[in-house]
Amino acid sequence: MHPKTQQILEVFEEINKIPRRSKHEEQISTWLQEWSRSRGFETKTDSLNNVLIKVPATAGYENSTTFILQGHMDMVCEKCKDSGHDFSRDPIRCICDGDWMRGDGTSIGADDGIALALGLVLAEAGEKGEIGHPPLELLFTVDEETGLTGARGLETGFFEGKILLNLDSEDEGIFIIGCAGGQNSLITLPVEWEEFDFKKEDLFRFFRLSVEGLEGGHSGVEINKQRANGIQLLFLALTELRKKLGTENIRLVLMNGGSVHNAIPSTAEAFVVLHREKREKAEKTVSNLRHAFKAEYAKTDPGLILNLEEINREIIFEVAEDKIRREEVPCIRFFSPETEEKLEKLILGLPHGVYRMSDNIQGLVETSNNLATVRTVENEVMIVSSQRSSNNLRLDEISKKVEAVAKLAGAWVEYEPKYPAWEPDLKSELLLKCKQVYTETFGKEPEVEVIHAGLECGIIGSAHEGMEMISFGPTIKDAHSPSEKIFIPSIEKVWIFLENLFKTYC
Structure with missing residues (x-):
C-alpha cells in the first residue's frame, strides 16, 4: 500500500469518529478549523459552517495559480435494519475487507x-516537503446531500x-465535466381520520407490513x-391486500418510507388494522406477492423482503425532522377510506425512474424522478419527489407532471x-491538461x-x-x-495523479 494511502485512510477514520449528518455539521466544521489552526494554516468559516483552509505554495510554486480542492463535509446516514448505530453520536466503524473499506452495517461516508x-x-505533505504544489484553498462545504446549502450560500x-x-x-479514471440540475417537490396530502372502535378490538389486530432489503442507492x-x-x-402490496380482503377488513394507520431526497428508497413500512378472520388470507396474499416481487427483482434487488407481522396495539413511531424515532404511541385512529384512496392513487401515479435519455450523449440519463420519501405526520402525509435533468x-x-398527479389526488x-x-x-x-497528465502517468486515456x-x-x-472545473475521485460503490x-488502490492513483498534475504548474 502506498504510504500516503495509509495516511489518508487514517485521517478518514478520524473524520468518521465525528457525527456529520446533513444539516448537523457543526462538530466536523469545528474539528477542521482546529486541525488547520494547530498546523499554522490560515482558515476561515462563514455563518453556514463552510470552511476554507489556505495552504501556501511550496518552494518553486509561489507564482503559480491558486487551486481549489473542494468536497463536502456531510454524509448520507444509512444503516441495516438490525444495526443499532446512532449516527448522532456513534463513531462509524471502518472495516478493511481485502482491497475495499466498508462500514459495519452502515454507510461509511466516503x-x-x-x-x-x-x-x-x-496540505501536511506540502508542509513537510514531501510534495510540491501551487497555492491551495481547501474548500469544504456543508449540506451537499440534502440541499446544496453550503455551495448556495458561498459569499463572493x-x-x-x-x-x-x-x-x-x-x-477513478473518469473525469466529470458536467452534471444535471435538479429540484425537489414537497407534496402534502391532508389526512382525514376515523376513530378506531376499541369495542371491535377482539375482531381486529394490528400488523406491520414492510418492504426491506432493497439495494437503494444514489438516485443520480x-x-x-x-x-x-x-x-x-x-x-x-397494500392495494392487493385491499382488493383480496375487502377495504373494510384492512385499514391503514400510518406509513413511512425512504430516507433522503437523493437516495432510492430501500425500505418502507405501513401499520394497519386487520380483521382477525382475514389473517390467513392476508398472509397468503403477502407470500404470493413476496415470490412475485423477488422474481421480478431477482437481479437488481436479491435481498428483497416483504413481511407481514402482528404487533402490539401500541404502534411504535414518531417522525422528527428527517429521522424516525421509535416510541410507543397508542393508535386510536386510522385513515378514512377517501384518504386511503387518494394516497394510493398519488403514490402509484407519481413517476419514478428514468424519464428521458440524452439525445446527445449515449447512455446518459437526461431526465429522471425519484419518489424519495413518505412520512405520516399529525394531519398530513408528506412526500418528497426529486427531479433531475441536464435540460x-x-x-x-x-x-x-409530478405537480399534476399531486393535485389530481387532492394534494x-x-x-x-x-x-x-x-x-x-x-x-x-x-481538462486537456488533466487528460494529458493522466495518460502519461498511467499509460491509458481517462474517460x-x-x-x-x-x-x-x-x-x-x-x-x-x-471558473475552470473538473471532478474526479477514488472509486466508491453503493454510496x-x-x-x-x-476501493483502496484507487486512492493511490488519485494521489499520484494530483502530484503529477501540480508539477505541470511549477
Missing part, C-alpha cells in the same frame, strides 16, 4: 469524507482561486439500474430552490463524462464567473447505502 482526508494529507470573496478540483466523483447514479422503489412496492425545459416538464406542492446544471466545456485548458447526479460545481460555477465501500 462520499465525501475521503475528499476531506485527501485535502488534509496533501470567500475563496480566490479560479481552478477548482471537485473531489466528489466515485469512479443508480436511477437507470431499474432497482425497486420500496415505497411503490409497499403500496402495490431546463425537461426539468420543468417532469416537475409539472398541494411546494418547490425547493432549483440547483443549476453544470454545462460541459470540452475545450477547457484544465470523460457528463453525469446525471448533481454536483456543487453547477452552483459554484454559475455564481462565480471564470448512500449500508453497502457503501471504497
Whole structure:
C-alpha cells in the first residue's frame, strides 16, 4: 500500500469518529478549523459552517495559480435494519475487507469524507516537503446531500482561486465535466381520520407490513439500474391486500418510507388494522406477492423482503425532522377510506425512474424522478419527489407532471430552490491538461463524462464567473447505502495523479 494511502485512510477514520449528518455539521466544521489552526494554516468559516483552509505554495510554486480542492463535509446516514448505530453520536466503524473499506452495517461516508482526508494529507505533505504544489484553498462545504446549502450560500470573496478540483466523483479514471440540475417537490396530502372502535378490538389486530432489503442507492447514479422503489412496492402490496380482503377488513394507520431526497428508497413500512378472520388470507396474499416481487427483482434487488407481522396495539413511531424515532404511541385512529384512496392513487401515479435519455450523449440519463420519501405526520402525509435533468425545459416538464398527479389526488406542492446544471466545456485548458497528465502517468486515456447526479460545481460555477472545473475521485460503490465501500488502490492513483498534475504548474 502506498504510504500516503495509509495516511489518508487514517485521517478518514478520524473524520468518521465525528457525527456529520446533513444539516448537523457543526462538530466536523469545528474539528477542521482546529486541525488547520494547530498546523499554522490560515482558515476561515462563514455563518453556514463552510470552511476554507489556505495552504501556501511550496518552494518553486509561489507564482503559480491558486487551486481549489473542494468536497463536502456531510454524509448520507444509512444503516441495516438490525444495526443499532446512532449516527448522532456513534463513531462509524471502518472495516478493511481485502482491497475495499466498508462500514459495519452502515454507510461509511466516503462520499465525501475521503475528499476531506485527501485535502488534509496533501496540505501536511506540502508542509513537510514531501510534495510540491501551487497555492491551495481547501474548500469544504456543508449540506451537499440534502440541499446544496453550503455551495448556495458561498459569499463572493470567500475563496480566490479560479481552478477548482471537485473531489466528489466515485469512479477513478473518469473525469466529470458536467452534471444535471435538479429540484425537489414537497407534496402534502391532508389526512382525514376515523376513530378506531376499541369495542371491535377482539375482531381486529394490528400488523406491520414492510418492504426491506432493497439495494437503494444514489438516485443520480443508480436511477437507470431499474432497482425497486420500496415505497411503490409497499403500496402495490397494500392495494392487493385491499382488493383480496375487502377495504373494510384492512385499514391503514400510518406509513413511512425512504430516507433522503437523493437516495432510492430501500425500505418502507405501513401499520394497519386487520380483521382477525382475514389473517390467513392476508398472509397468503403477502407470500404470493413476496415470490412475485423477488422474481421480478431477482437481479437488481436479491435481498428483497416483504413481511407481514402482528404487533402490539401500541404502534411504535414518531417522525422528527428527517429521522424516525421509535416510541410507543397508542393508535386510536386510522385513515378514512377517501384518504386511503387518494394516497394510493398519488403514490402509484407519481413517476419514478428514468424519464428521458440524452439525445446527445449515449447512455446518459437526461431526465429522471425519484419518489424519495413518505412520512405520516399529525394531519398530513408528506412526500418528497426529486427531479433531475441536464435540460431546463425537461426539468420543468417532469416537475409539472409530478405537480399534476399531486393535485389530481387532492394534494398541494411546494418547490425547493432549483440547483443549476453544470454545462460541459470540452475545450477547457484544465481538462486537456488533466487528460494529458493522466495518460502519461498511467499509460491509458481517462474517460470523460457528463453525469446525471448533481454536483456543487453547477452552483459554484454559475455564481462565480471564470471558473475552470473538473471532478474526479477514488472509486466508491453503493454510496448512500449500508453497502457503501471504497476501493483502496484507487486512492493511490488519485494521489499520484494530483502530484503529477501540480508539477505541470511549477
